Amino acid sequence: MTGTKRATLLLVFFAASVSSLYSGATELRREAPPAEQAASASTQTAVLSFEFFKTKVQPIFLKNRPEHARCYGCHNLSNRIFHLETLSPGSTDWTDEQSKRNFQSALEVVVPGDPASSRLLLHPLAPEAGGDPFHSGGRQFASQNDPDWLVMSEWVRGVGTEAVSESASQSLTRIYVTNSASDTIDVIDPATNKVVQVIHGIELPHGIAFSPDGTRIYISNEAESVLDVVDRKSGEILKKVPLSARPNNLAITKDGGQVLVGIRTQPGVLDVIDTNSLQRIKSIPVDGSVHNVYVTPDGKYAVSGSIENKAATVIDLHSQQAAWQVKFDRPVRPLAFETNPDGSTSRIFVQLSGFNGFAVVEFAKRAEVARIKLPDHPGGFGIAEGRAGTPSHGIGVTPDGKSLWVNSTLANAVFKYALPELKLIGYAQLPEVHPLENAHTGAVPEWITFTPDSKLVYVSDSAARLVSVIDTQTLKEVARIPVGEVPKRMNTLVLH
Numbered sequence: 001m002t003g004t005k006r007a008t009l010l011l012v013f014f015a016a017s018v019s020s021l022y023s024g025a026t027e028l029r030r031e032a033p034p035a036e037q038a039a040s041a042s043t044q045t046a047v048l049s050f051e052f053f054k055t056k057v058q059p060i061f062l063k064n065r066p067e068h069a070r071c072y073g074c075h076n077l078s079n080r081i082f083h084l085e086t087l088s089p090g091s092t093d094w095t096d097e098q099s100k101r102n103f104q105s106a107l108e109v110v111v112p113g114d115p116a117s118s119r120l121l122l123h124p125l126a127p128e129a130g131g132d133p134f135h136s137g138g139r140q141f142a143s144q145n146d147p148d149w150l151v152m153s154e155w156v157r158g159v160g161t162e163a164v165s166e167s168a169s170q171s172l173t174r175i176y177v178t179n180s181a182s183d184t185i186d187v188i189d190p191a192t193n194k195v196v197q198v199i200h201g202i203e204l205p206h207g208i209a210f211s212p213d214g215t216r217i218y219i220s221n222e223a224e225s226v227l228d229v230v231d232r233k234s235g236e237i238l239k240k241v242p243l244s245a246r247p248n249n250l251a252i253t254k255d256g257g258q259v260l261v262g263i264r265t266q267p268g269v270l271d272v273i274d275t276n277s278l279q280r281i282k283s284i285p286v287d288g289s290v291h292n293v294y295v296t297p298d299g300k301y302a303v304s305g306s307i308e309n310k311a312a313t314v315i316d317l318h319s320q321q322a323a324w325q326v327k328f329d330r331p332v333r334p335l336a337f338e339t340n341p342d343g344s345t346s347r348i349f350v351q352l353s354g355f356n357g358f359a360v361v362e363f364a365k366r367a368e369v370a371r372i373k374l375p376d377h378p379g380g381f382g383i384a385e386g387r388a389g390t391p392s393h394g395i396g397v398t399p400d401g402k403s404l405w406v407n408s409t410l411a412n413a414v415f416k417y418a419l420p421e422l423k424l425i426g427y428a429q430l431p432e433v434h435p436l437e438n439a440h441t442g443a444v445p446e447w448i449t450f451t452p453d454s455k456l457v458y459v460s461d462s463a464a465r466l467v468s469v470i471d472t473q474t475l476k477e478v479a480r481i482p483v484g485e486v487p488k489r490m491n492t493l494v495l496h
């Protein structure tokens with residue numbers, strides 16, 4: 001990011017909230033042309049959260065971290081880059097005024113939204129972990145999983161700006177990403193493509209769904225075999241509902257009355273959780289242990305897919321019993337639904353293990369009618385990553401029903417097909433990953449979700465700790481959002 005651009009971002013923040021407090025800001029303000037200044041100020045709110053900085057990040061600079069000198073000890077020297085204010089005699093914390101000046105110093109060594117370019121994160125990080133070769137203050141953080149480093153990274157990604165952006169508009173869209181090898185869920189604001197909230201404390205989170213009013217989030221928790229019920233705004237866990245066994249993905253009924261959780265162990269059931277009592281009220285038998293479960297767009301059926309039994313089971317949600325099923329020659333992976341003009345389901349697109357493409361099931365015929373293979377080019381990915389057995393994982397139909405999007409690990413790309421013709425339109429390339437001293441490898445895309453206007457598709461790049469944002473018309477990647485460890489399932493929350 002250029003100096004001018006950074007100055008503009010800083011300036012927007014100052015203009016929005018704390019302009020009077022800085023003498024240092026005057027200089028930055030002069031750099032930005034008035035037109036640009038006005039444009040950014042009207043479209044952006046606070047770039048990074050002062051509150052999050054003060055309460056979560058700043059304490060790290062004062063903290064005695066084992067075997068390390070405190071950041072404060074060196075960085076309070078007056079001419080030091082990343083200058084920290086000197087504490088008043090006798091006090092163990094900074095005042096609000098001082099914190100605001102520290103905030104300004106810290107903003108000078110970060111690029112909002114981009115931890116990988118932020119010196120605050122890179123300079124004190126060990127070189128083996130991706131940090132700078134030398135810091136006079138030493139290798140303060142041995143890895144990018146150091147809890148303190150993660151807090152600083154959350155701040156840089158924009159966490160804490162949620163309150164500001166939420167009150168600014170009435171309708172709200174958020175993209176939720178479960179970090180499957182972590183205990184966090186990242187929440188992205190698609191207006192800025194920044195992470196605005198991180199939900200903590202759910203180890204091995206799998207699927208995610210929302211109550212229709214947006215007050216609650218439901219997350220299946222593999223480590224504890226529970227359904228975590230989370231207050232959306234605060235991110236606090238309200239309740240852990242015990243499941244019959246280890247879960248995978250989940251879905252919520254259209255009226256929000258029940259959460260259906262796919263149970264990963266044989267013989268295979270959907271646990272039904274009543275959202276009023278927050279109790280498991282029954283388990284519906286299906287054909288085989290469940291990998292993913294969906295509710296059809298008309299709300300009438302649930303469909304579960306089984307790896308072990310190579311089957312998709314359709315459950316009538318009225319009778320709450322399996323109605324019919326389709327058997328395949330391969331394990332069933334994610335599914336997507338196409339609807340008729342009246343909203344009923346016309347086709348199910350089914351991804352299968354070992355097949356770089358998808359099967360097409362006609363709902364009325366209750367049978368597979370076609371199998372579509374993705375193009376062989378581009379290719380060359382997926383082998384080194386050990387993912388050749390799952391060449392295509394993640395599939396979705398845009399909310400406007402006009403296109404189908406299909407991930408390919410082998411192509412390191414996402415393909416677009418026009419509906420209903422199933423005509424291949426093209427593909428968007430995903431980021432490459434370059435582990436030290438290895439050949440470049442792919443992003444291992446896992447899941448897909450969309451903005452409600454069908455303009456953007458979000459792909460979780462599980463090997464790259466990223467979410468790629470792709471323009472559905474130009475097929476260009478328009479943003480890369482750093483998220484947590486091995487991001488997989490995603491879901492879009494829309495509130496009006």
Ligand code: HEC
Nearest residue numbers: 069070071074081082109119120123124134135136137140
């Ligand atoms: C022993 C003293 C010392 C300690 C402790 C220390 N630093 Fe530094 N830091 C320095 C010096 C000196 C520099 C100037 C550049 C250099 O020599 O690395 C610096 C530079 C930096 C920079 C600026 C890099 C740039 O290129 O703009 C950042 C950011 C930084 N330190 C962060 C931290 C953080 C965060 C901590 C605590 C976790 C910390 N430092 C602890 C001495 C220290």
